[in-house]
Structures are given as structure tokens and as C-alpha cells.
Amino acid sequence: MNLVFYIAAAVAVVSTTMVILQAQAVHALLYLIVSLLAVALVLFVLGAPLVAAVEVIVYAGAILVLFLFVVMMLNVAPGRHTVGRGWLAPRNWALPTLLVAVLLGQLLFVLSGGGPTRSPGPAIAPRAVGVTLFAQYLLGVELSALLLLSAMVGAYHLGRRDRVSMLTSAEPRRTAEQNKAAEFAGRVTESAEAVPPHGNGHAAGEASDLPPLPGGVKHGQRTA
Amino acid sequence: MASVPLESALALAGVLFTLGLLGLLVRRNILFVLMSIEIMLNAAGLALVTAGARWQQPDGQVMFLFMLTMAAAEVAVGLALVLSVYHRLGSLDTDAANRMRG
Numbered sequence: 331m332n333l334v335f336y337i338a339a340a341v342a343v344v345s346t347t348m349v350i351l352q353a354q355a356v357h358a359l360l361y362l363i364v365s366l367l368a369v370a371l372v373l374f375v376l377g378a379p380l381v382a383a384v385e386v387i388v389y390a391g392a393i394l395v396l397f398l399f400v401v402m403m404l405n406v407a408p409g410r411h412t413v414g415r416g417w418l419a420p421r422n423w424a425l426p427t428l429l430v431a432v433l434l435g436q437l438l439f440v441l442s443g444g445g446p447t448r449s450p451g452p453a454i455a456p457r458a459v460g461v462t463l464f465a466q467y468l469l470g471v472e473l474s475a476l477l478l479l480s481a482m483v484g485a486y487h488l489g490r491r492d493r494v495s496m497l498t499s500a501e502p503r504r505t506a507e508q509n510k511a512a513e514f515a516g517r518v519t520e521s522a523e524a525v526p527p528h529g530n531g532h533a534a535g536e537a538s539d540l541p542p543l544p545g546g547v548k549h550g551q552r553t554a
Numbered sequence: 555m556a557s558v559p560l561e562s563a564l565a566l567a568g569v570l571f572t573l574g575l576l577g578l579l580v581r582r583n584i585l586f587v588l589m590s591i592e593i594m595l596n597a598a599g600l601a602l603v604t605a606g607a608r609w610q611q612p613d614g615q616v617m618f619l620f621m622l623t624m625a626a627a628e629v630a631v632g633l634a635l636v637l638s639v640y641h642r643l644g645s646l647d648t649d650a651a652n653r654m655r656g
Contacts, residue, residue: 343570359589404636485633
């Protein structure tokens with residue numbers, strides 16, 4: 331079982347090294363998944379089956395999928411139009427296949443009875459972990475719930491679409507408005523007073539320095 | 555732990571943490587920075603479980619579960635920040651976000 335530990339540790343170190351050496355985020359994520367699976371095997375060998383399962387399910391299954399969603403939403407891969415052209419080259423799939431095959435070989439070795447099917451030594455059962463978690467650390471569980479709730483609210487607030495669109499549209503519009511304000515200094519100030527009949531109510535009041543230029547210029551041309 | 559020496563598992567945790575710290579210091583892509591933070595958190599969790607297995611107490615695994623909760627919350631907020639930064643600056647470079655404005 332020592333050998334299983336050392337091989338899994340080597341896989342974890344190699345794949346983690348490859349994570350920080352990758353150029354594209356998706357490749358790094360796939361190497362990171364391999365690294366987490368190897369660490370899960372290490373945890374199992376160390377006698378923590380519950381934590382090993384949680385590592386696979388939550389870390390590799392949920393958190394990294396969240397990363398993957400964000401990478402898909404960002405869509406920043408350089409040369410993404412050539413994706414799928416070079417995936418057959420052996421240098422692209424040789425090392426990941428080797429790492430995963432080593433992990434699969436270890437899993438089959440353990441399952442086939444070559445090694446002990448239970449983790450060696452006195453493993454700490456999931457029951458003991460649950461009893462400790464919900465008796466001794468109950469306050470920690472409640473605080474974790476509070477942390478998750480605040481994280482959810484914070485992520486929702488940071489990712490709100492109208493807030494993002496407001497930030498992105500305000501940046502170029504204000505710089506363009508400053509350029510044209512330097513160009514037509516007199517006409518802009520004149521049109522800022524002429525805008526409220528065009529806009530309606532409070533919307534023109536809070537955005538009076540952002541959008542009035544097209545309406546103001548049109549108004550100036552109409553009067554001229 | 556009887557079969558796996560404590561020093562080996564702690565050394566693995568240290569190596570993984572160092573790799574994560576190296577990635578955090580070297581890379582400028584903000585996604586890689588977040589991934590390096592995940593690597594370091596994972597290494598810390600491995601050290602926790604190792605210590606718990608050494609003294610045969612379930613507290614190490616409980617701490618790992620708390621660490622996992624914290625990592626999930628951190629990733630959610632961090633990825634929302636990544637999206638916000640990318641929509642705002644059009645770049646994932648951490649050096650592009652070096653100005654503070656109200």
C-alpha cells in the first residue's frame with residue numbers, strides 16, 4: 331500500500347506541475363482534475379474514505395465544473411477557431427492519458443484483491459467523522475451555512491447582468507462624451523439644458539452627463 | 555498511520571503547497587491565480603487529514619470539510635469577480651486591474 335501512496339503522490343506532483351505550466355486554462359483545469367483525483371487516492375490510503383469521496387464529488391465534480399463554466403463563458407482561448415484540429419497529435423494526449431492510466435491501474439489493483447479493499451490500518455470511519463462534526467463542531471456547521479449564504483449573495487451581486495452592462499457601457503460612453511465635449515464644448519452645455527424635454531423624468535436627471543450628445547446635436551441641428 | 559509514514563504525506567502536502575505558491579507568484583492570468591489558490595488549499599487539507607490520521611482522531615477530516623466549504627465559497631465569489639473584471643477591462647491579466655477607482 332506504500333507503493334500505491336507513492337505512485338499517487340508522483341501523479342499528483344506531476345499533474346500539479348503541469349497545471350501551472352499550461353498556456354490555456356482548459357488544459358490546466360483538466361490537469362487539475364487529475365491532480366485532485368490523485369490526492370483523493372492519497373487520502374484514501376491515509377485512512378480517510380469519507381474525505382476521499384468528498385474530494386472527488388465536491389472538488390473535482392463541483393468546484394472545477396464551476397471553473398469550467400466560467401472558462402466557457404469567458405471564451406478567451408486564443409485561436410479558438412482551430413480547436414479540434416490538433417487534438418490527435420500525441421503530445422496533446424500522451425501525458426494526460428498516462429497519468430490517468432496510472433490512477434486507473436491503481437484502482438483496478440485495489441479492487442481486484444491485489445491490495446486490501448479497505449484502506450489499510452485503522453481507518454477513521456465516516457460515522458465517527460459525522461458524530462464529531464455534528465456534536466463537537468456544530469457551531470462550525472452553522473457558521474459554514476452563514477459563509478455559504480453570504481458567498482451566494484456576494485456572487486449574485488457581483489455577477490448581476492445589469493450591473494455588468496452598466497459598468498461596461500459607462501466606460502466607453504463617458505470617454506467618447508469627453509472627447510466630443512472637448513470638441514463641441516459650447517454645444518454640449520447648450521444641449522444639456524435642452525435634453526429634459528427629450529428624456530422623460532428622472533432618467534434624464536441621473537444620466538444627464540452621459541447620453542445627451544446625440545439628442546442634443548440633433549436638437550441643435552433642428553434649431554439651426 | 556502505520557503503513558504510510560507521516561513525513562511522506564506531509565512532504566507531499568508541502569510540495570503541492572509550494573507548487574501552488576509558485577503558480578500564484580509566476581502566473582498573471584487571474585484564472586491561474588485562482589487555480590493556484592485551490593491547489594494550496596487542497597495541500598493544506600491534505601496536511602490536516604494527515605495529522606488527523608496520525609493521532610487517529612476524526613478532527614482532521616472535520617477540518618477538511620470546513621476547508622472545503624470555505625474553498626467553495628471562495629471560488630464562487632472569486633469567479634464572479636473574474637467575470638466582472640473581464641467584462642469591465644476586457645482582459646484576464648491581473649496587471650490590467652492595477653488602478654483603484656470609485
